[in-house]
Amino acid sequence: MKRTTNVIFAAGFFALAAGLLIARDQPAAGYEASVYAGTPNLAWACFGLALALAVATTLGTRGRAQAVGIGLGSMTVTAIVSLPIVRNYRFSGMGDALTHLGWTRDIVDGLLVPHELIYPGVHSLGVAFHFLGGVPIERALLATIVVFFVPFLIFVPLTAREMTDSATAMGFAAIVSWTVLPINNVATHMGVHTNSNALFLVPVVLFALIASLRRPSTVERLPFGISPYIVLLYLTGIALLLAHPQQMINVVVLVATVAGVQLLARWRLDEHPIVEQPTMYTPTIVLGTIFTVWTLANERFRTALVGLVEGVFATDVGTGAEVDQRGGSLAEIGGSIEELFVAMFLDAAVIGLVVGLFVLATWLGWTALDRESSSYVTYFGLALFPLGGIFLIYFVGTPTMAFRQVGFIYVLLTILAGVALAHLVGGLSGVITRPGANTVAALGLGALLVLGLTTVFASPLIYSPGQHVTDAQFSGYETGFEDGAEDRPHVGLGYDPYRFDHGLYGLEGEETLSGATVATGEVDPDEFEAGNYSGAYHGFDYYLIVTEFDVTREIEVYRELHYSDSALEGLDAEPTVNKVVSNDDFEMYAIASEA
Known part of the structure; x- marks a missing residue:
C-alpha cells in the first residue's frame, strides 16, 4: 500500500x-x-x-x-x-492593479511613504521583492499575488482541523479551498487587488482565533500568562488591516460575535464548552480600537465612508439596476444572466447550500459534532448574520463593495464546507462503503474544482477578457503620453487611459496626463459608430487609443455591441485622422475636432 x-x-x-x-x-x-x-x-x-x-x-x-x-x-x-x-x-490588470502599480512605483522613487496609504501591505511587499530580488516592479507585484495566496491554501484546512480535530474535515476543507470561492470576478479578482489579496490572509486570523479558544489556558503561555494565540490574533489582525481594512472590520465583527455569544452563554448556561473558553471581550476591543485609529486617521477611508452613506440614501444607486443593465447587454450578444451564473457562481451556490443546511442541522442537534466543535460552527454561523447585514448595506449603497463582502463570507463558508462535507460523506458511508462514499465525493468535488478553477482568472468564458498587459502596450502608452501634445486628451475605446498614466508614472508626480488641461475619458460610442470621429469626444482635438485588448473586448467578446469592426476600419480612411503610434498591441490616432 x-x-x-x-x-x-x-x-x-x-x-x-x-x-x-x-x-x-x-x-x-x-x-x-x-x-x-x-x-x-x-x-x-x-x-x-x-x-x-x-x-x-x-x-x-x-x-x-x-x-x-x-x-x-x-x-x-x-x-x-x-x-x-x-x-x-509583463503585468496583469488594467483597472485598480495599474493604480497599485503606480503607488508601488511612487514608494520605490521616494515620492510616497508606505504608511501614507491606508493599505500598504501589498505595495510594501512588492517593493521588497523589487529591491531584494532585483526584478521589475511589475513582476514583483505579480509575485506578491502568489505570496498572499499561499496562506489561504495552508490555513483553511488547518482551521477546519482545529475546529473539529478531524483529518477528514481537514481534507475536505483543503479540496474546497482549491476552488478559490472568494474570487468572484465581479469585485474580487486574482490580481494586484488589495481587497482580494487580503481575503487570502483571513484564514490565518481565523486559525489564531479558533486556536486561542480551543487551547487550554494552563499551557503554551507567554510571560504574564498571555496566550501566544491571542498575540498571533493581534499580529495577524494588524497584517490584515495593512492589507485592506474592509476585511479587517469583518474580522472585528466576527470576533465581536464570538464575544456576544460567550456573554449570552455565561448568562444562560451553567455548563457548556463555551463557558470554559477564554473570552473574546478584550480582543474585540483591542482589534476594534486598532481598526478605528488606523482608518479614521486616513482621508481616503473617510471619503469612502461618506460615499457609502450617500449611496445608501440615493435612489438611483444599487445592484438591482446594474444587474438589469448587464442582463440586457448579455442578451444582446447572445448570452444570459443564467448562463453567466452557472459559469461563475454554481460551485459557490452548491457549497453555500451544503453549509447552510449543515449549520441548521447542527443547531437542531442532528449532527455528530461534539459540543465544543459545535460551538465553533455556531460562532461562524451566527457571524454570517451581521456580515450579511453589512452585505445588504453595501448592496444598496455601493454594489461593488457588496461582492467584496461576498468574498469574505465565502472564506468562512470554505472552512465550514470542510466540516460539513466530512459529516455528509461520513453519513453516506453508512449507506454505502467508505471507498464508495469517497468516490462519490471525489467526483462531485472534481466537478466543482473544474468550475472554480476555470473562473479564477477573467476570460471570454465569463464575457470578461483577460487583463494581460504586454510590453507593447506599455511601450505604446509611454510613447503616446511622452510625445503627445500637452493640451490634447488621451481617449480610450470604452476604457479611460488614465490608469496607464498611474502605472507608468505613479500618482505623486506631475507627469503627462496629470498635467493635461482637458480630462481623459472614453470616446462616445454613438458618434463613433456614426463615423463622426471628429465629434466623438466633446468637440475637442484628441488622441484615440486602441489596443488589442480593446479590439478583443469590443469585437470578439461583446460582439460589436458598442463599437464595430467597420467603424474601427473607417479610421484609416478619414482625412481628419492620423495614426501617430503603432505596434503589435497598440495604436494611437490624432483626431482633429469639427472646429
Whole structure:
C-alpha cells in the first residue's frame, strides 16, 4: 500500500513539474484574452492529472500521506495561479492593479511613504521583492499575488482541523479551498487587488482565533500568562488591516460575535464548552480600537465612508439596476444572466447550500459534532448574520463593495464546507462503503474544482477578457503620453487611459496626463459608430487609443455591441485622422475636432 501511494505521489509531482515546464516553454507572444487558452493543452492535462491524484489521496489516506496529497493539490493550484508569471506576462490588470502599480512605483522613487496609504501591505511587499530580488516592479507585484495566496491554501484546512480535530474535515476543507470561492470576478479578482489579496490572509486570523479558544489556558503561555494565540490574533489582525481594512472590520465583527455569544452563554448556561473558553471581550476591543485609529486617521477611508452613506440614501444607486443593465447587454450578444451564473457562481451556490443546511442541522442537534466543535460552527454561523447585514448595506449603497463582502463570507463558508462535507460523506458511508462514499465525493468535488478553477482568472468564458498587459502596450502608452501634445486628451475605446498614466508614472508626480488641461475619458460610442470621429469626444482635438485588448473586448467578446469592426476600419480612411503610434498591441490616432 505504501509503495502504491509513493508511486501515485511521484506521478502527481512529475505531472505538476511537467505542466509548469510546458507552460514556461511557451510564453505569451502577445496579448492573451485568456490565460487558459494561451496555456498549452498538454500543460492543462498535466495539472488535471496532478489535481485528480491529489483529490484521491487527500480523501483516501490519513497522516503523512494525506498531508502530502494536500501539498500536491495546493502546489498545483498555486502553479495555476502563478501562470501569469510562469508564462512571462509583463503585468496583469488594467483597472485598480495599474493604480497599485503606480503607488508601488511612487514608494520605490521616494515620492510616497508606505504608511501614507491606508493599505500598504501589498505595495510594501512588492517593493521588497523589487529591491531584494532585483526584478521589475511589475513582476514583483505579480509575485506578491502568489505570496498572499499561499496562506489561504495552508490555513483553511488547518482551521477546519482545529475546529473539529478531524483529518477528514481537514481534507475536505483543503479540496474546497482549491476552488478559490472568494474570487468572484465581479469585485474580487486574482490580481494586484488589495481587497482580494487580503481575503487570502483571513484564514490565518481565523486559525489564531479558533486556536486561542480551543487551547487550554494552563499551557503554551507567554510571560504574564498571555496566550501566544491571542498575540498571533493581534499580529495577524494588524497584517490584515495593512492589507485592506474592509476585511479587517469583518474580522472585528466576527470576533465581536464570538464575544456576544460567550456573554449570552455565561448568562444562560451553567455548563457548556463555551463557558470554559477564554473570552473574546478584550480582543474585540483591542482589534476594534486598532481598526478605528488606523482608518479614521486616513482621508481616503473617510471619503469612502461618506460615499457609502450617500449611496445608501440615493435612489438611483444599487445592484438591482446594474444587474438589469448587464442582463440586457448579455442578451444582446447572445448570452444570459443564467448562463453567466452557472459559469461563475454554481460551485459557490452548491457549497453555500451544503453549509447552510449543515449549520441548521447542527443547531437542531442532528449532527455528530461534539459540543465544543459545535460551538465553533455556531460562532461562524451566527457571524454570517451581521456580515450579511453589512452585505445588504453595501448592496444598496455601493454594489461593488457588496461582492467584496461576498468574498469574505465565502472564506468562512470554505472552512465550514470542510466540516460539513466530512459529516455528509461520513453519513453516506453508512449507506454505502467508505471507498464508495469517497468516490462519490471525489467526483462531485472534481466537478466543482473544474468550475472554480476555470473562473479564477477573467476570460471570454465569463464575457470578461483577460487583463494581460504586454510590453507593447506599455511601450505604446509611454510613447503616446511622452510625445503627445500637452493640451490634447488621451481617449480610450470604452476604457479611460488614465490608469496607464498611474502605472507608468505613479500618482505623486506631475507627469503627462496629470498635467493635461482637458480630462481623459472614453470616446462616445454613438458618434463613433456614426463615423463622426471628429465629434466623438466633446468637440475637442484628441488622441484615440486602441489596443488589442480593446479590439478583443469590443469585437470578439461583446460582439460589436458598442463599437464595430467597420467603424474601427473607417479610421484609416478619414482625412481628419492620423495614426501617430503603432505596434503589435497598440495604436494611437490624432483626431482633429469639427472646429
